[in-house]
Amino acid sequence: MELSVKHFTLCEVNSMKQKENAPTMKDVAREASVALGTVSKVFNNLHVGEDYRRRVEEAAKRLGYQVNSYARGLKTNRTYSVALILPDVTNPFFSTLAQGICSALSQKGYRTILSTTAYDPEAEQRCIQMVQQNKVDGIIGLTYNPALEVDPQLPYVSIDRYFSPSVPCVSSDNFGGGQLAAGKLLELGCTRPLFLRIGSKVPGESDKRGDGFESACRQRGISCTSLRLCDEEGYAPFQDFLASHIEEGRLAFDGIFCVTDALAVHIRAMLCELGLRVPEDVQLIGFDGIRRFAEDGFICSTIIQPIERIAETGVELLLREDRSNLPSLVCLPVSYAPGGTTKE
Amino acid sequence: MELSVKHFTLCEVNSMKQKENAPTMKDVAREASVALGTVSKVFNNLHVGEDYRRRVEEAAKRLGYQVNSYARGLKTNRTYSVALILPDVTNPFFSTLAQGICSALSQKGYRTILSTTAYDPEAEQRCIQMVQQNKVDGIIGLTYNPALEVDPQLPYVSIDRYFSPSVPCVSSDNFGGGQLAAGKLLELGCTRPLFLRIGSKVPGESDKRGDGFESACRQRGISCTSLRLCDEEGYAPFQDFLASHIEEGRLAFDGIFCVTDALAVHIRAMLCELGLRVPEDVQLIGFDGIRRFAEDGFICSTIIQPIERIAETGVELLLREDRSNLPSLVCLPVSYAPGGTTKE
DNA sequence: TTGTAAGCGTTATCAC
DNA sequence: GTGATAACGCTTACAA
Numbered sequence: 269m270e271l272s273v274k275h276f277t278l279c280e281v282n283s284m285k286q287k288e289n290a291p292t293m294k295d296v297a298r299e300a301s302v303a304l305g306t307v308s309k310v311f312n313n314l315h316v317g318e319d320y321r322r323r324v325e326e327a328a329k330r331l332g333y334q335v336n337s338y339a340r341g342l343k344t345n346r347t348y349s350v351a352l353i354l355p356d357v358t359n360p361f362f363s364t365l366a367q368g369i370c371s372a373l374s375q376k377g378y379r380t381i382l383s384t385t386a387y388d389p390e391a392e393q394r395c396i397q398m399v400q401q402n403k404v405d406g407i408i409g410l411t412y413n414p415a416l417e418v419d420p421q422l423p424y425v426s427i428d429r430y431f432s433p434s435v436p437c438v439s440s441d442n443f444g445g446g447q448l449a450a451g452k453l454l455e456l457g458c459t460r461p462l463f464l465r466i467g468s469k470v471p472g473e474s475d476k477r478g479d480g481f482e483s484a485c486r487q488r489g490i491s492c493t494s495l496r497l498c499d500e501e502g503y504a505p506f507q508d509f510l511a512s513h514i515e516e517g518r519l520a521f522d523g524i525f526c527v528t529d530a531l532a533v534h535i536r537a538m539l540c541e542l543g544l545r546v547p548e549d550v551q552l553i554g555f556d557g558i559r560r561f562a563e564d565g566f567i568c569s570t571i572i573q574p575i576e577r578i579a580e581t582g583v584e585l586l587l588r589e590d591r592s593n594l595p596s597l598v599c600l601p602v603s604y605a606p607g608g609t610t611k612e
Numbered sequence: 613m614e615l616s617v618k619h620f621t622l623c624e625v626n627s628m629k630q631k632e633n634a635p636t637m638k639d640v641a642r643e644a645s646v647a648l649g650t651v652s653k654v655f656n657n658l659h660v661g662e663d664y665r666r667r668v669e670e671a672a673k674r675l676g677y678q679v680n681s682y683a684r685g686l687k688t689n690r691t692y693s694v695a696l697i698l699p700d701v702t703n704p705f706f707s708t709l710a711q712g713i714c715s716a717l718s719q720k721g722y723r724t725i726l727s728t729t730a731y732d733p734e735a736e737q738r739c740i741q742m743v744q745q746n747k748v749d750g751i752i753g754l755t756y757n758p759a760l761e762v763d764p765q766l767p768y769v770s771i772d773r774y775f776s777p778s779v780p781c782v783s784s785d786n787f788g789g790g791q792l793a794a795g796k797l798l799e800l801g802c803t804r805p806l807f808l809r810i811g812s813k814v815p816g817e818s819d820k821r822g823d824g825f826e827s828a829c830r831q832r833g834i835s836c837t838s839l840r841l842c843d844e845e846g847y848a849p850f851q852d853f854l855a856s857h858i859e860e861g862r863l864a865f866d867g868i869f870c871v872t873d874a875l876a877v878h879i880r881a882m883l884c885e886l887g888l889r890v891p892e893d894v895q896l897i898g899f900d901g902i903r904r905f906a907e908d909g910f911i912c913s914t915i916i917q918p919i920e921r922i923a924e925t926g927v928e929l930l931l932r933e934d935r936s937n938l939p940s941l942v943c944l945p946v947s948y949a950p951g952g953t954t955k956e
Numbered sequence: 957t958t959g960t961a962a963g964c965g966t967t968a969t970c971a972c
Numbered sequence: 973g974t975g976a977t978a979a980c981g982c983t984t985a986c987a988a
Contacts, residue, residue, distance in 0.1 A: 277759045278768065278775035290765075292981055303959040308983060317957065332763075337745045338682045338691065339981035342964050347682065349725070349746075356711065358906060363707040367700065370728050379746060381693070382726040384714050401681045402693070402723060415621045419676075421634070424622065431622035530905045560904060560911060561874045562702060567904060636965055647975040652967060661973065683965035686980050 291331040300327035311335055341403060349379040350586060351399035353409040355387040360558045361528075361575065362410070365427070368579025369408060376587060378405070387468070389413035406586045412470050425586045427578065429472045433596040436585045438578055439473040441599040445571040446480025448604055449525040449553045452569075454488060456551055456611050458523025461485055463494040464506060464535060465527040474527065477555055477571075481525050493521065507538055519544055522551065529554035532568040536609060552609035566607030574600045635675040644671035655679055685747060693723040694930060695743035697753040699731040704902045705872075705919065706754070709771070712923025713752060720931060722749070731812070733757035750930045756814050769930045771922065773816045777940040780929045782922055783817040785943040789915040790824025792948050793869040793897045796913075798832060800895055800955050802867025805829055808850060808879060809840040809871040818871065821899055821915075825869050837865065851882055863888055866895065873898035876912040880953060896953035910951030918944045 293311075297304045300323040309316045310324040327333075341347040352369055354362050370380045381404060383395040392413045399407060406423035409416075416431075418424055426437040446463075453461055463478045478494055485492035495509055513520040519539075526532035532554030536546050544550055547569075557572030559565065566572075577600050585594060606612040637655075641648045644667040653660045654668040671677075685691040696713055698706050714724045725748060727739040736757045743751060750767035753760075760775075762768055770781040790807075797805055807822045822838055829836035839853055857864040863883075870876035876898030880890050888894055891913075901916030903909065910916075921944050929938060950956040 276764050277761050278770070278779050279758070280776070290763075294981080304982090305959060305961095305984080306957090309958090312983080315957075320958080334741070334745045336686075336747055336981055338685045338747050339964090340983075341682045342680075342686055342966090342981080343983045345964085352726075357701060357707050357714070358704075358711045360702075360704075360707075360905075363701050363704075363710075366707075366710075366726070367702045367728060370701070370726055371730075374727065379742065380726045382696075382710070382714055382724045383718065384711060386715075397678070398723065401678045403680055403682050414623070417621050419634075420620050426622070432624070435622050533904065533908070558904075560877065560902075561704075564877070638965080648966090649968085649975055649977095650973090653974090656967080659973070664974080680965055683980090684967075686965080686982090687967045689980085 290336075291333045292336070293333075295331055296324060296327050296333050299331055300324045345403075347403050347405055348377055349381055349402070349404050350406045350408060351381045351383060351395070351402070351404045353383045353385060353392065353395050353399075353407065353411060355385050355410065355412070357382070357384055359530075361556050361573070364575045365410070365579055368576050369583060372580050372583040376583065378587070385411070387412055392416060408582050408586055412468050412472075414470050423586050423591065425582045427582060428474060430597055434594075435596070436594045437473065437597045438581045438585065439597070439599060440573040440578065440602050442473050442476035442602075443480035443483075444599070445555060445573075445602040446477040446482075446525070447484040448480075448602065449477075449555070449571055450481045450484035450488075450492075452604055452610070453523035453525065453551060453553060454485075454490065456523070458551055459490065460521045460523065461490060461492045462521035462524045463492060463496075463527075464524055464531060465494070465496040466501070466503070466506075466531055467497075467499060467527060469498040469500070474555075477525075477527055503534055503538075506535065510535075510538055510542060514542060514544075517543065519550055522549070524550060524552050526552065526554045529556040529558040529566075529568055529570050532570070532609065536568065546609050547611045551611060553604075554607075554609075557605065566605055569607040569610040569612075570605060572603045572605055574602065634680075635677045636680070637677075639675055640668060640671050640677050643675055644668045689747075691747050691749055692721055693725055693746070693748050694750045694752060695725045695727060695739070695746070695748045697727045697729060697736065697739050697743075697751065697755060699729050699754065699756070701726070701728055703874075705900050705917070708919045709754070709923055712920050713927060716924050716927040720927065722931070729755070731756055736760060752926050752930055756812050756816075758814050767930050767935065769926045771926060772818060774941055778938075779940070780938045781817065781941045782925045782929065783941070783943060784917040784922065784946050786817050786820035786946075787824035787827075788943070789899060789917075789946040790821040790826075790869070791828040792824075792946065793821075793899070793915055794825045794828035794832075794836075796948055796954070797867035797869065797895060797897060798829075798834065800867070802895055803834065804865045804867070805834060805836045806865035806868045807836060807838040807840075807871075808868055808875060809838070810845070810847070810850075810875055811841075811843060811871060813842040813844070818899075821869075821871055847878055847882075850879065854879075854882055854886060858886060858888075861887065863894055866893070868894060868896050870896065870898045873900040873902040873910075873912055873914050876914070876953065880912065890953050891955045895955060897948075898951075898953075901949065910949055913951040913954040913956075914949060916947045916949055918946065 293307045297307045307324050310321050357363050357366050373380050385391040392411045408425045410427040428439045430437045463481050465478050482492050532552050554568045554570045557570050637651045641651045651668050654665050701707050701710050717724050729735040736755045752769045754771040772783045774781045807825050809822050826836050876896050898912045898914045901914050
């Protein structure tokens with residue numbers, strides 16, 4: 269008689285040691301007195317006589333059989349798993365993205381293999397290697413290594429970073445978001461706008477935020493100041509810059525567009541320390557649409573990224589059957605919401 | 613001549629369609645003019661003549677060969693991947709946990725298969741099924757289904773929920789955290805403490821937070837009020853409760869311990885609306901140690917969970933070779949930090 | 957409609 | 973030490 273591997277609720281499990289023998293299709297076939305091929309057909313929903321199907325299903329249940337998707341993948345070359353490569357899932361933007369991608373994938377029957385890279389280009393490359401060995405069906409990556417090496421056969425979707433025409437990139441409409449921020453600030457009475465940026469030194473889609481902002485200001489005949497920093501420099505230069513632009517307790521700017529919400533809250537704190545009031549003296553708009561908790565309001569006035577749609581679009585592009593006419597860049601629409609750092 | 617699958621940087625990839633033929637060990641063997649077994653040995657770091665090894669490695673590089681870990685797993689019954697089952701990776705506590713577990717696993721050479729369940733007990737069970745088919749080497753789960761069915765053969769570590777002696781559970785020292793909160797509040801001059809809780813109706817380790825708080829109050833001869841709600845009830849009862857305990861603009865409590873930081877910030881907002889000042893009129897302590905961004909301070913005075921250590925411990929327990937003497941519950945030490953909602 | 961057998965890419969057991 | 977060969981669990985022609 270076959271030794272069956274029953275499943276137990278976690279509460280029932282005690283230290284019973286069974287022999288290491290997960291039941292296989294062969295076991296099921298024997299238990300159901302049918303041929304191996306028949307069992308396979310049942311589990312692939314192919315036509316099989318009704319009573320055969322029943323016998324197989326019952327036998328499988330009795331034995332606690334589960335298909336071995338590794339063995340299946342070996343045969344079919346499809347593993348129904350995709351890799352998600354993110355710098356860090358702690359950041360609210362990334363974690364929301366991860367959530368969206370993970371559930372979009374699971375809805376389509378795919379597993380998510382999560383790799384975090386801590387912004388390290390070499391770790392990024394190692395992840396790629398690792399998941400390629402794992403024979404994933406595709407990769408969604410938000411990476412900073414401009415020279416990532418990837419099997420060209422493997423579907424790849426990039427988030428927020430454009431590589432080449434043949435690698436689809438999905439991101440927010442960063443340029444439009446910058447324009448929107450400028451429009452709002454001006455509309456709210458600002459006349460001396462400032463753009464502040466800190467981020468990676470490797471170029472990315474989000475650089476367009478500042479471009480859009482400046483462009484919109486210029487278009488309205490307003491001159492705009494910008495300060496763009498790299499992560500390595502830290503926040504200190506902002507502090508100095510702001511302090512040096514205060515005259516008689518008055519800042520030279522009355523509206524600041526920050527490249528992220530994270531920066532906006534930092535700048536807000538700096539302004540407070542400098543004795544400036546937000547939004548009375550200076551209005552602030554960030555970018556991302558971060559909330560503290562899901563039910564909370566925004567942590568600052570902000571340009572909201574449609575993270576959910578970015579996730580869905582990325583997944584859709586990655587899993588698309590016909591890969592001949594993929595767009596090289598899709599920008600999703602952003603929106604504005606007040607969050608206490610503007611005068612509404 | 614073999615058709616080799618070179619790797620390209622993402623930027624170089626153009627729409628070149630190659631034939632679907634990832635190189636296999638057989639190809640490498642032929643390319644290097646050695647036997648198949650020799651190639652296998654090279655990739656498993658077994659003893660092989662130095663020049664053979666070199667030839668194989670060069671051939672592999674030429675062909676862009678990568679081991680197929682599916683095929684390997686089929687043979688060896690180890691996949692070097694573990695499943696992480698979380699309700700939702702958007703919540704800061706969960707995302708930090710995910711980050712810690714993911715990197716601890718990757719450090720040990722394991723991949724993380726992430727599944728999010730949205731607190732749905734059935735989704736949790738489906739995840740378990742799915743990852744079992746995937747032949748993961750183990751599961752780390754933070755789940756709410758009290759009757760999860762799992763293959764008893766498969767190593768399982770539970771976070772924050774105790775199932776049975778044979779299923780290791782790792783969590784913070786919730787009871788101790790409650791005591792700590794009580795001690796702090798009392799030390800800071802509170803005399804009329806209140807405990808507020810909202811959460812799942814299925815019991816979990818975090819229930820001990822309130823128990824510890826009450827116990828510590830009792831021990832010091834102070835009577836303590838508690839209000840414990842289920843998620844379904846929403847925050848409204850808190851609002852009513854607080855409003856009904858105000859007399860002449862004065863709240864009946866001067867120190868509140870909230871079961872999470874999320875609740876604490878909500879309660880703080882409610883108190884503000886009711887015209888009460890935090891921390892002047894009422895002091896507040898939360899639980900978790902949440903920050904808005906990694907560099908920021910805490911969003912409220914809080915009992916900090918050692919999330920990093922929970923992650924590491926969970927992984928260590930899961931991957932432990934000798935599974936005969938596993939602890940059934942390990943509680944990790946918490947600490948207190950002020951965050952603006954207490955008088956320090 | 958059902959059964960048979962070859963083979964997916966790897967590892968492991970043997971003789972050599 | 974190296975090299976053929978038989979599994980691993982499954983899918984899939986193809987034969988019955």
